[in-house]
Amino acid sequence: MKTTLLIKNANQVVTSRGASGKPLIGEDLKDLSVIEDGAVAVQGDKIKVVGPTAAVLNLVETDESTRMIDASGKVVLPGLVDPHTHVVFGGSREHELALKLQGVPYLEILARGGGILNSVEATRAASEEELIKSGIKYCRQMLAQGTTTAEAKSGYGLTTEAEIKTLRAIRRVDREQPVDLVPTFLGAHAVPKEYKDDPDLYLDLVIEEMLPRVAEEKLARYCDVFCEEGIFSVEQSRRVLEAARERGFDLKMHADEIVPLGGAELAAELGAISADHLLVISDRGIEKMAEAGVIAVILPGTTFYLREDHYAPARKMIEAGVPVALATDFNPGSSPNNNLQLIINIACLYLRMTPSEVINAITINAAHAVGCPADIGSLEEGKKADLVLFDAPNYEYLAYRYGTNLISSVIKNGEIVVEV
Ligand code: IZC
Ligand code: ZN
Numbered sequence: 001m002k003t004t005l006l007i008k009n010a011n012q013v014v015t016s017r018g019a020s021g022k023p024l025i026g027e028d029l030k031d032l033s034v035i036e037d038g039a040v041a042v043q044g045d046k047i048k049v050v051g052p053t054a055a056v057l058n059l060v061e062t063d064e065s066t067r068m069i070d071a072s073g074k075v076v077l078p079g080l081v082d083p084h085t086h087v088v089f090g091g092s093r094e095h096e097l098a099l100k101l102q103g104v105p106y107l108e109i110l111a112r113g114g115g116i117l118n119s120v121e122a123t124r125a126a127s128e129e130e131l132i133k134s135g136i137k138y139c140r141q142m143l144a145q146g147t148t149t150a151e152a153k154s155g156y157g158l159t160t161e162a163e164i165k166t167l168r169a170i171r172r173v174d175r176e177q178p179v180d181l182v183p184t185f186l187g188a189h190a191v192p193k194e195y196k197d198d199p200d201l202y203l204d205l206v207i208e209e210m211l212p213r214v215a216e217e218k219l220a221r222y223c224d225v226f227c228e229e230g231i232f233s234v235e236q237s238r239r240v241l242e243a244a245r246e247r248g249f250d251l252k253m254h255a256d257e258i259v260p261l262g263g264a265e266l267a268a269e270l271g272a273i274s275a276d277h278l279l280v281i282s283d284r285g286i287e288k289m290a291e292a293g294v295i296a297v298i299l300p301g302t303t304f305y306l307r308e309d310h311y312a313p314a315r316k317m318i319e320a321g322v323p324v325a326l327a328t329d330f331n332p333g334s335s336p337n338n339n340l341q342l343i344i345n346i347a348c349l350y351l352r353m354t355p356s357e358v359i360n361a362i363t364i365n366a367a368h369a370v371g372c373p374a375d376i377g378s379l380e381e382g383k384k385a386d387l388v389l390f391d392a393p394n395y396e397y398l399a400y401r402y403g404t405n406l407i408s409s410v411i412k413n414g415e416i417v418v419e420v
Pocket of ligand 1: 333334
């Protein structure tokens, strides 16, 4: 087969090629395997050759039908992977900004029936078509900013019908625009107001009615729980996650974000693929996650937007050998940002991660966090041809500039889907 697309003369091709097949940890997290004056040859929807331009030109066959991209002055990266989003929801919560600025804490807004519950009301009121339409819009925004795969959670329905409606909408959004979505069932995102006085009864519904329906319709790969003070305890989270594991779901957790309850320890005990947030993770939690190989998905955009004064201890986790990935946490309340480029800046400045660590955390390690490391997350022969070109002389430049979309092209499954 001929080369269908050839990207050549790139200042740098960042491959994020992890040799081990496992998430990158410790010092290896800095290893980007950068090729100077690089090229990538694509055949159909797959990467065929990656290497220095001169070598690639010698190796591949091209003809007049081959699309050529001259990437002089540009950096090529694997398509970015956003491993934690709540991209399908009804409504928006801009009116809560004023409360937040008056100093009302996130959990207090929720306790007053706002926050997540506000989005639950809007999501229940929305039709599946409306959810699909807004989900497509948000995914197209992500694509334009370099994201080619994202995890997507339910969790604003909180009735069986509204959760199924959300997950079906996620499936349709996945099919109807280029960003690939990996679906997660988050029925245990909050206690809906009908069950305010009996959260355990709500969890019975999640376990006995929702999980079987979601499994039967194959609507989600992962099951997640918001383990937090005033939401679900460690014991309640364990109940849901064990039931989900029995039904064949892989596990994720919102853990140790605001109050240190021990969510990280539970994620390690249950062999979850990831534990996310982790601002207040304990030393023991760090140790257990490193031992069990649970990926820490850190969400520094949320910390920034909630105006917290402490970020997740990323350096400590990296030094302890915990695999680290980064995500936007795109959601209508605590993180209305779906741009991973901004996460690059915040992670460097406030998590004190290096640009190289951050790039691996939003490519290969993020691919592991969504269970697709064989297909995406690095530029290697045989992987999906998902690539992004940035108008940047080198990869450090991505951490240096902020607030401007530096994308010059996005390639999804070998097709140019964004060109600036
Ligand atoms: O809508 O506030 N943390 N879930 C857990 C969220 C934030 C989303 C929201
Ligand atoms: Zn979240």
